[in-house]
Amino acid sequence: MLPHDPLCRVLYVDLARRRSWVEERTDLFAETLGGAGVGIRLLDEECPPGADPLGPENPIILTVGPLVGLFPVASKTVAMFKSPHTGNLGESHAGGRSAVALRMAGYGAAVIRGASPTPIYLVIEEGQVHFRDAAALWGMHSSYTAGSVLRKRESGSGMRSIMRIGRAGERLVSYACVITETYRHFGRLGFGAVWGSKRLKAIVVSGKRSLPVADRRAYRQTYDRIFQAATQSELMKKYHDLGTAMNVEPLNSIGGLPTRNLQSGQFEGAAAISGERLAEDYLGRRVACAHCPVACIHLAALRLPYPNDPYFYKTVMLGYDHEPIYATGSLLGLDDVPGMLQLMDEIEVQGLDVMSAGVALAWATEAQERGIITPQETDGLVLSFGQAQPYIEAVRRIVSQPTDFYRALAQGVEHAASLYGGVEFALAFGGNEMPGYHTGPACHVGYLTAARHSHLDSAGYSLDQQAVQTGADLIPKDVADALLAEERWRQVLTSLVICLFARSVYSPEVVLQALSSTGHNWSEDGLDKLGADILRRKYKFKQREGFSAAELRVPQRILETSAPAGPFDEAFIREAIARYETQVKSHHSGESKR
Numbered sequence: 001m002l003p004h005d006p007l008c009r010v011l012y013v014d015l016a017r018r019r020s021w022v023e024e025r026t027d028l029f030a031e032t033l034g035g036a037g038v039g040i041r042l043l044d045e046e047c048p049p050g051a052d053p054l055g056p057e058n059p060i061i062l063t064v065g066p067l068v069g070l071f072p073v074a075s076k077t078v079a080m081f082k083s084p085h086t087g088n089l090g091e092s093h094a095g096g097r098s099a100v101a102l103r104m105a106g107y108g109a110a111v112i113r114g115a116s117p118t119p120i121y122l123v124i125e126e127g128q129v130h131f132r133d134a135a136a137l138w139g140m141h142s143s144y145t146a147g148s149v150l151r152k153r154e155s156g157s158g159m160r161s162i163m164r165i166g167r168a169g170e171r172l173v174s175y176a177c178v179i180t181e182t183y184r185h186f187g188r189l190g191f192g193a194v195w196g197s198k199r200l201k202a203i204v205v206s207g208k209r210s211l212p213v214a215d216r217r218a219y220r221q222t223y224d225r226i227f228q229a230a231t232q233s234e235l236m237k238k239y240h241d242l243g244t245a246m247n248v249e250p251l252n253s254i255g256g257l258p259t260r261n262l263q264s265g266q267f268e269g270a271a272a273i274s275g276e277r278l279a280e281d282y283l284g285r286r287v288a289c290a291h292c293p294v295a296c297i298h299l300a301a302l303r304l305p306y307p308n309d310p311y312f313y314k315t316v317m318l319g320y321d322h323e324p325i326y327a328t329g330s331l332l333g334l335d336d337v338p339g340m341l342q343l344m345d346e347i348e349v350q351g352l353d354v355m356s357a358g359v360a361l362a363w364a365t366e367a368q369e370r371g372i373i374t375p376q377e378t379d380g381l382v383l384s385f386g387q388a389q390p391y392i393e394a395v396r397r398i399v400s401q402p403t404d405f406y407r408a409l410a411q412g413v414e415h416a417a418s419l420y421g422g423v424e425f426a427l428a429f430g431g432n433e434m435p436g437y438h439t440g441p442a443c444h445v446g447y448l449t450a451a452r453h454s455h456l457d458s459a460g461y462s463l464d465q466q467a468v469q470t471g472a473d474l475i476p477k478d479v480a481d482a483l484l485a486e487e488r489w490r491q492v493l494t495s496l497v498i499c500l501f502a503r504s505v506y507s508p509e510v511v512l513q514a515l516s517s518t519g520h521n522w523s524e525d526g527l528d529k530l531g532a533d534i535l536r537r538k539y540k541f542k543q544r545e546g547f548s549a550a551e552l553r554v555p556q557r558i559l560e561t562s563a564p565a566g567p568f569d570e571a572f573i574r575e576a577i578a579r580y581e582t583q584v585k586s587h588h589s590g591e592s593k594r
Contacts, residue, residue, distance in 0.1 A: 005519070006209055007034060007066055007108035010042075013122065013129060015198055016056065016114035020129040022107075029108055033520070034065030036091070037495035037530060038109055039080035040537045043089075046111060049544055053084035053190070054172060054197035060112035064099045065497035066520055068291075069211050071223060072230050073502040075099055075289040077180075078494060084197075085174040085190040085356070085412055086431035088545040089538055091452050092177075092191050094163075095289035096184035098205065099497055101161035105207030112200070121164075121202035123154055126209060134201035138170060142349045143179050146202065156206030164202035165192040166351020168399045172196050173410040175356035175433070179348070183287065183297050183319035187353045188454060189432060214519035222513045229505045231293050239296040239501055240286065244322035245275030247436075252330075254468060254564040256439040256461070259330045260385050261362035262427055262557050265438050265564070269335025273325050282337065284317055289499070296501060302341045318345055326436030327358025332365070332385060339388025346392045350399045356412060359433035360398070361391050363413045367422045377405035377420070414553075424556040429453045430547070438558065440464030440565025441572050442479045448552050448573070449480075449580040450487060451538040456500055457490060458483040464565035474565060476572050480579035488531035495534065539584050549581040 008026045013019075025038075032038050039061050046059040060081055067074035077098040083090030102110065105126050112122075119138035123130040137146050143166035150162050161180060168176035169192030176192030177185045186192070195201070213219040230236050238246055251257040252270035259267040271277060275298075284301030288294060300320050303313040318341050328334060328343045347354050365383040367373045375382060379402050383390050401407045408416040413433055417426035427434035429447035435455040437443045446460030447453055455461060460483055467474050490500065496514075498506050506514075508524050515522050522530075539547075554570050 005029075005212060006103065006106040007064070009107050011107045011110040011124065011129070013110065013112045014114050015112060015116040015120065015200065018131045025109075029066075032530065032534070033492075033495040034068075034108055035063050035076070035078045035495040035497040036080075036491055037534045039063040039078045039091070040534060040541065042109060042111055043080040043082075044537065044541060046113070047082050051082055053082045053087065053090070054193060056113075056115035056198065058082045058194060058197075060194060060198070060200070061109065062098070062102060063109040063497075064103050065495055066518055067496050067498065067514055068099045068103045070213065070219070070518060071291075071514055072227050073292050073294065073499045073505065074497055075292050075499050076494070076497040077102060077186075078497060079178070079186045079191050081191060081194050082545065083189040084172070084193045086453070088542040088547045089451055090189045090191060090194070091538075092186035092188050093456075093494065093497075094178070094180045094184050094186045095292075095499060096161060096181040097159075097290040098161040098163060098180045100290040101159065101205040101207060103207075103211070104159065104209050105205055106209050112198070115198040116200065119199045119201055121150070121200065121204065124203065124205045125156070126207040134199075137164075137201045138199075139167065141167070143167075143351045144182070144349065147179070147182060150202055150204060154204045156204070159208065160204055160206035162202060162204050165195045165200075166349065168351040169193055169196035170201075171399050171401065171410070173352060173399060174412055174415075175353040176351055177353045179351060183299065184289065185353070188355070188452065190353075192351055212519070213517055215517045218513070219517040222510070222517050226505060226510060226514070227293060230502060233505065235504060236294050236502070240294050242275035242279055243296050243298040243320075245278055245298065245320060245325055247322040248274045248325055248330075249276070251437065251439070254439070254465075255562060256437060256464075256564050257330050258326060258427075258434065258436060258438045260333045261331065261366045261425060262434070262438060262561050263366075265561055267330040267333070267335070269333075270330065272335040273329040273337060273340060275322075278320060278325075278337070282341070284315075292499065294501070300341055302338060302345070304342070316341075316345055318348070320344065323436050324354045327355045328391075331358050331362045331436075332391060334386055334388055334391075336386070336388055343388055343391050343395070346395045350395055352395065352398070355435060356433040357395060357398070359427050360409050360413045360416065361394055363417065363422065363426050364394070364409060366425055367417075367420060370422065372421045373405060377403060379403050379406070423553070427555055427557060428553075429555070430552055434555075437461040438561065438563050440467065440563045441474055441476075441568040441576070442467075442483065442565065444554075444558050445479055445573055445576040445580070446483050448554070449483065449549060449577055451535060451542070458487040464563070467565045474568075476575035477579050480576040480583065484580055484583050488528070488535050491531040491534040492527050495530070536584055539581075549577050552577065
């Protein structure tokens with residue numbers, strides 16, 4: 001690591017006392033690179049056992065890595081916290097400009113402690129932290145409006161990052177998100193509720209620092225290699241052309257697209273909501289995260305008429321990906337694209353995680369169809385698969401919480417089902433709502449075992465699809481070992497804060513070259529041990545907070561609805577979970593050695 005590298009500087013902020021300071025944590029970054037590795041160490045330091053996730057003792061931790069600002073697609077910020085949604089590890093990643101802005105401001109991490117007595121937002125500039133009154137922003141109807149006000153009020157246009165919460169975070173909805181810029185999010189596990197509990201409305205970050213490299217020639221050669229791969233590979237081209245929405249039709253064709261609360265794996269309206277159709281009829285433009293040449297963010301242009309005026313429209317630009325399409329489209333039986341996009345927009349306005357919101361609405365719809373809940377619980381609202389407007393209104397009520405039912409639904413589908421019934425069709429894994437893949441046992445084992453209960457941790461859906469293509473039988477032991485190996489390597493990538501879309505670009509060889517050119521000397525064995533150690537630490541934190549893999553509920557619906565790589569039963573899932581948990585603690589879990 002180079003001397004005086006700003007990556008080693010950790011900014012500490014105390015909201016209660018309105019003070020900030022910087023500590024040099026060179027050893028911490030040298031041992032763990034940054035990102036997820038630094039984040040879990042800081043979470044261990046800052047979050048006491050048994051902390052209330054919505055209490056002042058739960059920290060906000062933001063971390064970046066050594067390749068940020070230097071190499072393409074090193075564009076993510078990692079957030080660590082105790083999740084109010086699951087009660088254990090909270091980890092969420094966001095693109096946009098937040099990572100580059102934090103590093104250009106001169107920091108590798110920020111730790112935010114305590115809670116403010118009144119609404120506040122932070123402005124972090126190079127060498128300074130300002131505490132601003134957010135009373136006028138608190139309670140604003142739209143997250144868009146809050147962002148617009150901050151853009152006009154604060155300096156740094158073009159280089160800054162604006163992170164903020166919507167009303168869902170203020171109202172402590174357990175799956176509230178943090179919006180960064182306009183089209184990227186710290187989406188999962190309730191990071192927005194943690195901000196709301198601290199009365200923290202927003203953080204604005206900007207800086208102009210230059211970043212050192214150890215070997216300019218090697219840096220340029222490695223940069224060119226990564227840039228070429230990121231812009232010319234077929235996979236990255238697909239991310240640019242259609243984005244992850246390209247997954248909708250292929251998943252549907254094999255029966256892996258969750259539909260109507262996973263009552264089916266195929267949706268008759270898939271073509272209408274496919275990436276191809278959206279690109280043809282609605283694509284307004286593409287945008288990119290800072291220092292990314294791929295531009296995978298696809299924005300739909302939706303024209304909405306003004307009331308009582310047939311000739312005037314407003315155009316709303318909405319970001320869409322596979323997961324929002326699944327959560328507000330097939331899972332809810334919606335093939336009405338304008339309705340689906342308006343539902344996405346309302347979720348954005350309120351500041352909710354789109355996957356958790358969609359799964360909650362899907363469960364509530366089936367529960368109402370079965371008579372488990374009635375219009376009395378829903379405050380007169382009738383939810384029906386394929387009908388967008390009741391869903392839009394339900395999203396508003398999840399945030400405003402006019403009845404006990406909406407207050408329960410605001411804490412997630414696991415919590416609501418535990419109170420009202422219908423647990424057997426509640427699509428939650430470790431308390432986190434289901435992502436958009438029902439491909440077979442590997443994807444579901446991945447959701448259950450992964451540190452974040454996310455499809456992005458270990459990509460089990462790819463194992464299922466490989467089995468479908470080859471005709472091979474899946475074996476619990478092999479599934480667990482493959483998921484674990486993938487998740488360990490992804491700990492390295494998320495410590496570098498590489499966007500996981502570029503995981504094929506950043507091979508171990510390329511990672512080592514990039515690190516070497518910037519003054520970080522590692523070996524491939526050292527990286528392997530680092531990944532294992534980070535994952536072990538995450539599991540240790542989860543278990544400290546009461547998590548037990550053996551006690552995980554397996555949603556019965558996943559066993560009832562046929563999947564492409566199937567059939568499978570609960571015994572398969574349990575065997576793979578047990579193997580995974582045992583292997584997390586195996587001989588690879590020793591401290592990393594560079």
